[in-house]
Amino acid sequence: NEKEFIFLCCWNYGVGTKVNLIGRLGMNPEVRTLSSGKVMARFSLATTDTYKNEKGERLTETQWHNVIAWGSPARVIEKYVKKGQEIAVEGKLTSRSYEDKSGIKRTVSEVVLSDVLLLGAKDGVKEKN
16 A cells, blocks of 8 residues: 555754654554653554665565553543554654563663554544544
8 A cells, every 4th residue: 555654754952863654553552651640642643655775676664663652642542543544743862671471671762652542543544533
């Protein structure tokens, strides 16, 4: 599908890197209200890039991105977004480290969402009202 493409634009601003992505959700968002009262939404976003190799064959490559939203954007995600839906996100690329259950240090990159644009639903997927 021609609409499923990656639009990735990165440049430095302030302390982090600004990222714009267009893709589809790979799962329904996980939304939690923390003990502090802050609302957080977490989801994975698939972006697809189509290109031709040196033989002229059309190839498609999909990448997955972890996205986190806080506060009002998290509420919008909770109310209007679900698995398979196409959205555009803007945010800051961040990395964090943690120790897993086995004591191994892991590092993960995430997009901390600042803006979201709802682009549509996947064929056969109805949007929430």
